Amino acid sequence: EDTNYVPLLTYRTGAYAGSGIHIANGMHDYLAMLNERDGGIGGVKIAIEECETGYDAQKGVECYESTKGKNALVYNPYSTGITLQLIPKASVDKIPMLSMGYGLSAAAVGNTFPWIFNVPDTYWDGASVAIKYIAEQEGGLEKLKGKKIGYIFLDAGYGREPIPLLEQLSTKYGFELVQYPVPGKEMQNQSSQWLNIRRDRPDYMVMWGWGAMTPTAVKEAVKTRFPMDKLIGVWWSAGDEDAAAGGEAAKGYKAMNFSGVGSDFAALGDIKKLVIDAGKSQTDPSSFASTLYNRGVLNSVIIAEAIRNAQEKTGKKVLTGEDMRIGLESLDLTADRLAEIGLADFAHPMKVTCEDHAGGNPVFIQEWDGKQWQKASDWIEPMTDVVRPLLEAAAKEYAEKNAPWPARTEACPN
Amino acid sequence: MFYREAGQFKTSYEADQALFPIRQDRIGLAVILLIAFVGIPLTANDFVLTSIMIPFLVFSLSAIGLNILTGFAGQLSLGTGAFMGVGAYAAYKLTSLFPDVNVIVMVLCSGFFSAAIGAVFGLPSLRIKGLYLAVTTLAAQFFLEWCFIRIPWLYNYNASGAIEIPSRDMFGILVTGPEATPLTRYFIVLAITSVIALLMANVLRGRIGRSWMMIRDMDIAAELMGIRPLQTKLLAFAVSSFICGVAGAMMVFFWLSAAEPSSYSIKLSFQILFMVILGGLGSLSGAFMGAAFIWILPVVLKFVPGMLGFDIEAATVEHLTFMIVGALIIFFLIVEPHGFARLWQIGKQKLRVWPFPY
Amino acid sequence: MQTQEMTRTKAPAGAGDAILSVNNIEVIYDHVILVLKGVSLTIPRGGIVALLGANGAGKTTTLKAISNLLGAERGEVTKGKIVFKGDEVQALSPNDLVRKGCIQVMEGRHCFGHLSIEENLLTGAYTRKDGAAAIKADLEMVYNYFPRLRERRQSQAGYTSGGEQQMCAIGRALMSRPEMILLDEPSMGLAPQLVEEIFEIVKQLNEREGVSFLLAEQNTNVALRYATYGYILEAGRIVLDGDAKALRDNEDVKEFYLGVGGEGRKSFRNVKHYKRRKRWLA
Amino acid sequence: MNAIVSNLAQPVGQPKTAERDLLLRVDNVSLSFGGVKAITNISFDIQKGEIRAIIGPNGAGKTSMLNVINGFYHPQEGTITWRGEVRRKMKPYEAASQGIARTFQNVALFKGMTTLDNIMSGRSLKMHRNFLWQMAWFGPARQEEIEHRRKVEDIIDFLEIQAIRKTPVGKLPYGLQKRVELGRALAMEPELLLLDEPMAGMNLEEKEDMSRFIVDVNQEFGTTIALIEHDMGVVMDLSDRVVVLDYGKKIADGPPEEVQASQAVIDAYLGVSH
């Protein structure tokens, strides 16, 4: 029987499992639902296989090596570290890699990285939105001058990625950027960082937390009586447990998001009915439709839509990695299409082009009301004008440092 | 009776001091080398090469490195990961500073940097012993890890903080970078590992190897017999770190091709320590056996349920793997605290007297 | 052959009332090294039995087999049985055996280096339940036996001299009020005066309190003077046994163990090298 | 065997009192640990080529004395003169390189190594090939190794321990361990050999063997020997002069017969006269 094989590099174990499990469930369940409901995509079932990485780069590479031979269509490493290792390998093996909203920001430059996709946004887009949102609160970008903005982050590739952009913005808008790195080992032991924050009294805090780092940070923020409405997390710090760790007192904590909030979507209803209630998933019903779960769903939506697109573009039903790349690179997920698949308004419409693999799509801010996340802003556009040149420069630098970096040989699909 | 030594007389000290004085062992080694250099390249697929053999060899080499320090010189170290990291970062810096020099030369040179750093952290070993010494090596581990993060010069100011290995060729064949074939990388790693293993086997059976073991077994007596403890220990630290450094550099150059500081974390230190202890402290062949066990077993375990037709979740497999590996470690320690190497010896002993029980 | 005969005819005195009997045990180390090849011994209640033999004959191994300490050295008893006070004890743990009244003084001292001498002695009383006063009294008794220990009572045992440690090890065993003591080379490293004293203590305990002893000793001379019965172990087998007096008079024993061959005691300076052949092995 | 004959060999039987024959002199040495006075104001000397016994009750300070001589302990007071030179605060490995070797009361063999390697380890100071040669093995390093192996084999033959050449020493019976330890010390070709209770735990036969080795070493190679032993038979037969310690003090010094007859020694050490 023909299938389209989609390996999912997930982690349900290790220090970051707290975040990883929800993502893994969301990714798995949507694809499983398509298999149940529609018999796959275009009549071909999706073969889903999870490979456990434990957020560990070595194991991630091992997963990649052990699955790529099975005609893998696309990889989602869910770790910036693993992404970095796989970028060169995937480029050589000609298998696209979708790092949705994480990974190497520069990979958005499709001409340099034809095989890597990071729709809907890069970290730099995210960081610029955070600054923009702060400016909005203060009443305009010019009001940022003289403000102090703290940046607390997981001290790894993931958390360091936004720093160049933040520094750029800080010089541009004249605010002071103070960095608070949290070593991976000390994730659950952040009292020093928050003491420093207390002393420095930044006006706002931007947070790039993951795994157990986020709930600990939220708790510490509450403890040190940092004004919670001035703490803004990246979309990966937007988990329900993350905020719940602070309980009532964390009311006002904000985080960016680009995937739907809540379970009020037809497709999610199908998942619940056909997959979860049917006992075909590991999802704990209480965590269904949580922020990170929905994030996982969106990841699979992009995969599924890319498969469909590729099937249309190539006329094949059973695809290869190369076909998949075509599907991803000409992906156009419109509002209509989202509605059609039962996920109206679940995400902002996104379009991938040859040049731009990220799209720089708008994101919104959600706020914790003490019990739940609530949407707290409209879609905010990132500062593409600042981000794009930086991306170009970074891509160029990457190619130079890794010379001889192969030039793009893949034709643009349209 | 299979393993019969009778009738093999050594007529000179040369013969008696050969690495493998017994014929069966020599044949065994020849077979292993034949498999490694011919058999595996002919049969193995990319997955086996890149995910099993290359890491296995890299780990074997680092296990040899640690074994020299802990198994032979008796200095417990938990800083192996960081020393490997020093090698990796040094090699990376060297290749970017001197892009035209052959990478293999650079990989080997990187060992000198880790040797120097290892010796520095070995200094307290004169006063501090045993488990207490573990803390100085842990200090090395965490401090160096921190350096890898905090000194951007080390990773050429990459935004990601990771080192990425560019493609380099040697005699027209790509040896590093994503386009280098697994086979090429395998051969390089195999060659470096076997050569270093051989050289170390030589050192270990001579005066220097003995002086390490003297320090390990009874440092006071060693000192009263003319061994200078500081020099000897520092040499062990340096040699061990050199080898670990080369292994660390190989790890990123020929296996991972990109590495973050977390690749050289304490977890790696423990992994290597496991290999050394399970393989057998103070045994070179044990280093290989330990590496095989610790690295290959979990990889293989992952496929077992699938092969048996069970449909178990990936995470559950991972949990089970953890439990099984943990239990097996304890099991093997109980069966033979001196590791696989000793187990193998006892096995030989049994073969010798077979079919009688003793 | 004369020796064989002796083995057969003379059972140890009072064999009927044996406190400990070892029947044909075999011990293997590491699953491959066979060390004891069928050793049988009987220690009568209230007897002092000496176990003699050259280095590596298996004396220590025998004692450890009895006190069940072999497990800690990867050795095991694979055959035979050991009966102490009428019960088979192979399956007991060492501490059960101590509770039952059989304690071993290990070869090579084995004091607890970080504990003071006094604490070392007190650990000996670990299994006792008869109250602090009794223990205190025994402590006094040990100090009276070994005044040197009283002087060093607060010193860490690890830093005391070899002989002091040996006294400490023996004193520690006495603290458990045993009925049977397995003494492994008690005289090793002790000054001549002390050697005599220790054997005097053995004799006193034996006579006054009825403690039985199994002595593994290299100092055959003294051992046979105090023991009532002796076994000679060679390469894992008992090759000769008999009353202490009979052994003392045995020609081979005289020559090889007591050093009083045909022409009386030789000077150590003038021993000549010759290949010894034990007659009973012939 | 002749290979290890020390070039400083002394003809036996000559008068041994001349100052130039003095190998080592201990002057007014005191050593204490916290409150414990292990050695109090002790002086004695060791002549070239003699067998010098040190005896005394347990805890008298005999082992401590040896430890002072080879630099493991540093006395608080007093001096040690080695071949006419006064030395202070010497490191143990320096003592070794000056030709002082020893065996230990509690066997201190290298447990993880074979008999052969243990004895080879005694030759460490005499081997010089550097790390690079060692790595290459073939050529000089191997040459050196074999050369020393020959000498070690001589010692193995001498001590009659051929059969256990390749056995790890940890599992040897006690008596053989002591013998290997002697071999290891001999391999250093020392000028002064310090033996700390070499015959403890041996039966008569083994003591005889050991005595023979000690006498041979002394007579054939002229090695000076300082010997601690509790077996009075051995001490009386072997030693040229005996020094007796008690509670860290010297209570007698002289030829064996004299010492044996001294009432102080009998009271403190021998008990009933032997």
Next chain:
Amino acid sequence: MLYDIFIGPFVQMVEMPDFFLQVLWEGFVAGILYALIALGFVLIFKASGVFNFAQGIMVVFAGLTLVGFYESGVPALLALLLTIGVMGALAYGIERFVMRPLVNQPDIILLMATIGLTYFLIGLGEFVFGGEPKRMIAEELGLPTGSTAIEMGERGLVILQHIDIAAAVIAILMVTALGIFFNKTRIGRALRAVADDHQAALSVGISLNQIWAIVWFAAGLVALATGIMWGARSDVSFALEIVAFKALPVLILGGFTSIPGAIIGGLIIGFGEKIGEIYWGGLVGGGIESWLAYIIALIFLLFRPQGLFGERIIERV
């Protein structure tokens, strides 16, 4: 530059006394928490000479079990009792299947075995409880959760978390109890004997099995207390296991065998680390906490190779 190193920090301490006090308090709390973990290590080390690497995972395991019982509907206090039972069973299991067969083996082998145990418990814990972080049921157990702010001067504020105060009290109680247990009872002496020489301890009739079951159980209880306290600060998750590394320098500093050493070592590390990080860390980019503790311990060790309160390392021939 020199000013930043030698003068600036002190000026800051004086200028912002409330903040300095807060730093000290945080250092104190961190120290107490480190000490709690270290205490578990000390217990086992003292009683068997084993460096129990699994203490970290035992903390996680205890915490997860407690929360797990609660989540499955058992009332909090009953859950606590059940968890104690589970720790007892675990102690028995470890004694029976790990320690007993490894009696008389060298330290490093036992160390390795406990690392093997760590792997096993990680797998088991994740298998049973899943990998998500769980919220500690501090409130339900009757532990205080609020905080008190002490005003100082105009803007000054020192915030004390009640849970931290509870942690300090519990730690001190445990240390006292254990201290008495070790020093005043016959079992305490036996434990130290076992740590010195397994075989000799056996020979004088000390039952290793019993002793080990007791100390592992005690270590399990300490782990449970630690799990509750750490869990209440952040969450109970497997990431906590790493915190156990912090216990190492504490342990080394205090000496492996000293119970008060664990507390004092913990406090030195806690204070040193916080003060170092807050006042000097910024000079080198921050995050020095990850190694500062080790360096502090290392410096102490160079002067006292056996730690502050450790037993002298015996070197004699």
